[in-house]
Each structure stands twice: as structure tokens, then as C-alpha cells.
Amino acid sequence: MSFSDELRSRLEAEPFLMAPMAGVTDAAYRIMMRRHGAPLAYSEMVSVAGLHYASEHTWELVLPAEEEPSIAVQLFGSKPDQFAEAVEAVEERVGDKLALIDINMACPARKVITKGEGSALMEQPALAADIVRAAVSRAHVPVTAKIRIGFATGDRVAPAFAELLEDAGAAAVAVHGRSAKQLYTGAADWSVIDEVAERVSIPVIGSGDVFTAEDAARMLSETAASGVFIARGSYGNPWIFEDAHSLALEGAPVPERSYAERLRALREHLALTHELVPRAMARARTYATWYLKGMPHAAAWRGRVVRCASYEEFCALVDEIEADVRAAEEAMRAQAEHGPAPARDAGHRGAALRAEDA
Structure with a gap:
């Protein structure tokens, strides 16, 4: 079974995932969400340059706590050789708890994009593909990527960009329904999820404006997403994953928490x-x-x-x-x-x- 088939099978059973969030998804947050229903949790985004220079602070973002059964590690950077090195090092130190490696090509933060990292890679598709190839060349777990509709407002390059990443070896792609220039303003455009799914054969994970269990279930039912990233919707609501699962897969109403x-x-x-x-x-x-x-x-x-x-x-x-x-x-x-x-x-x-x- 290929990595993409493996991920698709997992998502059919557990489609609602805790998204990576910088400054939020530390070990305490991940465990809190896992205890209350998240089937998989992601690290904060981790600099491959930080790992290259063996920063202990950077490694603190990567290494799972004892209670965590598994972890998805999200990397960011702009140098393919550092991604290859980072994947090798993460696999060695995280071991059997490593579920997958995700590559951040969606972060719109100024301090990230000014270095040509995060969503800035959507303006450099050849480099983005080289990064995926470098990561895949060292990985023994699935390598996925998170992208946006495009970089500039009005750009809609996600379908072609996702196809390029699939050709480079990505096992799945997550797409956020805003451009990088939009940051988190305006409404997320979920129609891009369908457009990406039409262009690739790998699983597509939807992202953007999933604030409630009802939103998560609706994204799964109304789009071609194989899975759904829940980010800000988990704020103060660690039950959102189990609630979305019960609603979408069992038709159970969402309970009110006292x-x-x-x-x-x-x-x-x-x-x-x-x-x-x-x-x-x-x-x-x-x-x-x-x-x-x-x-x-x-x-x-x-x-x-x-x-x-x-x-x-x-x-x-x-x-x-x-x-x-x-x-x-x-x-x-x-x-x-x-x-x-x-x-x-x-x-x-x-x-x-x-x-x-x-």
C-alpha cells in the first residue's frame, strides 16, 4: 500500500485532524486535543535551519511527550538539502512515534515569507517541488504539504501547484481557502478544495474557517476533502474532534458543554x-x-x-x-x-x- 493509500484509509476512519499552529500546538495542547478526540496532532512549525544548527529550543518543538502515541512534524524553510537533513534527523530522534512529515508552504507571516519560506514557496514552484523531492528521498513516513489558494490576492494556482507536489512525491496535500496576502481575513473559499481534488489523486485535506463541529462536518460532506484540518475551532473546545466525528459519521447531535x-x-x-x-x-x-x-x-x-x-x-x-x-x-x-x-x-x-x- 502506498503512503497516499495509507493516509486515505486513515482519513476515512478519522477525518478530523488537529492542525499545526505556531505558538499554540505545544505538547500540552497536543495532548489535550488527543485526550478529547483528535486522532492526530501536529507540532508547531519547525525550522529546518534551526535543526541544521542543532538548536535545542527547536528540538523542543519536535520531540513528543511520553504520553503522545504519535506526532506529525511540520517543517518549514527554503533549502532542499536542509529538508533532507532535517527529515533524517527527525526520523532518528522521534522514531516510531513519527506519523508523517508535513511541509509548510502556507504560512503568511512576514518574518517567514521575507526569507522565501512558507507561502512564499508558492511563487517558486520548482523550488517547492525540489523541497518535496529532497524530503521524500530521506523519509520512511508519508511526506505531505500545506498550501494556500495562491500567494497574491486573486491568484488561484493551488490546483496546478498541488499537482506539481504530487509528482514530486507528496502523499497528501492540505489547502487553505485564502491567499497568503489575505492572511486570515475575509471568508475562506472552500471551492478550491474541489479544484485541487480534481487535479490530484492523493488525499486533499481542507482548511479554513472550521470553527465548530458543524463546520467540520459540512466541509467533509460538501467538498471533495478526504480530511479536515481543525485549527482555531479547537480554541477552548478540545471536544470538537469527537463531536465532528459523531456528527459526520454517526449523525449524533453536538452536545452543549456545561x-x-x-x-x-x-x-x-x-x-x-x-x-x-x-x-x-x-x-x-x-x-x-x-x-x-x-x-x-x-x-x-x-x-x-x-x-x-x-x-x-x-x-x-x-x-x-x-x-x-x-x-x-x-x-x-x-x-x-x-x-x-x-x-x-x-x-x-x-x-x-x-x-x-x-
Whole structure:
């Protein structure tokens, strides 16, 4: 069975994948998503130049934690020889846990494209093909690539570009429905997924504007995508993968997650970060706000979250939030049963919470 056939078979059973996200998909994030239903998780994008110069910080992005059963490693750069070297080194150090190598040809960040890397490779198709060939020449796992519609607004080169990558040995291609110049503005154009699928025989993974389980299921059913990348849709919602799977493959409705369940998940995520990537604890200031979305007094709690500096401070704040949520829910139940009650001072929440609601 070829690598592309192997991937297609895997995607038929588990089509919803956790996408690579720079500054987000560290070991704690990957494990959080895997525990709650993601069948595969990707590393943050990893510089082949960093691996070439043996940067230990770069290797921290690559190496899976003990709990991770597998990992997909995404590489970026612009030199074919460094890709070949990186693939060899990653295979050696990651070993049997390496599921696949993905090549980033989609990142629109200025600091990346000014070096001719990421989405800038879409303007250099011959070099992009050489990079895939170099990676494939050393790989014993599937080599895939992530691309965009094109580089400049109005470009629509993805179908021909994907065909070129397939000829160079790519086992699958993911396509994001925006140009690089669009960054993440406007709506993603899912029709490009079908256009790419018509030009290649390898699996196509759709990407862009998948914010809910319903979005993921719709992309799978309405396009020719074999799989779906879920990126920002996983923010504060690690259940999105299992929910999308149940909806798309079993027709089960998407359950509503209670405040208590979301706070338990936040505690779990905080503990993983503290244990596995303590230097990245500041990232919790961002992801904690995702779990709090829609909760009573969420705006005020977000203001408190961004001032937390340690694991202990985060945990103490979650204790406060949990108590406040319980009080709010009790008040709503009482109001539903007996009508509005006289206003009481909620001293435990502080003046900020009394003044500002979600």
C-alpha cells in the first residue's frame, strides 16, 4: 500500500485532524486535543535551519511527550538539502512515534515569507517541488504539504501547484481557502478544495474557517476533502474532534458543554502546561480566555486572567471562577422558580465583577 493509500484509509476512519499552529500546538495542547478526540496532532512549525544548527529550543518543538502515541512534524524553510537533513534527523530522534512529515508552504507571516519560506514557496514552484523531492528521498513516513489558494490576492494556482507536489512525491496535500496576502481575513473559499481534488489523486485535506463541529462536518460532506484540518475551532473546545466525528459519521447531535465541564478542561490544560512546558505558562493567559467564553462575568475574569503569572495563580483564579459560576447558576435557578430576588452584594467577586458582565 502506498503512503497516499495509507493516509486515505486513515482519513476515512478519522477525518478530523488537529492542525499545526505556531505558538499554540505545544505538547500540552497536543495532548489535550488527543485526550478529547483528535486522532492526530501536529507540532508547531519547525525550522529546518534551526535543526541544521542543532538548536535545542527547536528540538523542543519536535520531540513528543511520553504520553503522545504519535506526532506529525511540520517543517518549514527554503533549502532542499536542509529538508533532507532535517527529515533524517527527525526520523532518528522521534522514531516510531513519527506519523508523517508535513511541509509548510502556507504560512503568511512576514518574518517567514521575507526569507522565501512558507507561502512564499508558492511563487517558486520548482523550488517547492525540489523541497518535496529532497524530503521524500530521506523519509520512511508519508511526506505531505500545506498550501494556500495562491500567494497574491486573486491568484488561484493551488490546483496546478498541488499537482506539481504530487509528482514530486507528496502523499497528501492540505489547502487553505485564502491567499497568503489575505492572511486570515475575509471568508475562506472552500471551492478550491474541489479544484485541487480534481487535479490530484492523493488525499486533499481542507482548511479554513472550521470553527465548530458543524463546520467540520459540512466541509467533509460538501467538498471533495478526504480530511479536515481543525485549527482555531479547537480554541477552548478540545471536544470538537469527537463531536465532528459523531456528527459526520454517526449523525449524533453536538452536545452543549456545561460551564463545569469547561472549567475542568481548563484545569486539565493548565496542569499539562505546568508539567510539560512550564516556560510557556504565559500562553495560558491566552488559552484560558478561550475556555471562559460565554460564562457569567467572562469579561471581568478575562481581565484577571491576563495578570496571572504562575500555575498557582491560575489555579486560584479558576477556583474563584468556579465559585462564581455556581453562585450565578443558583441565582438563575432561584429566579426561575420564585421570580427576581432582592439584590445582594457579591463581595467574593469583587467590585470589578459587579461592574462588568460578560
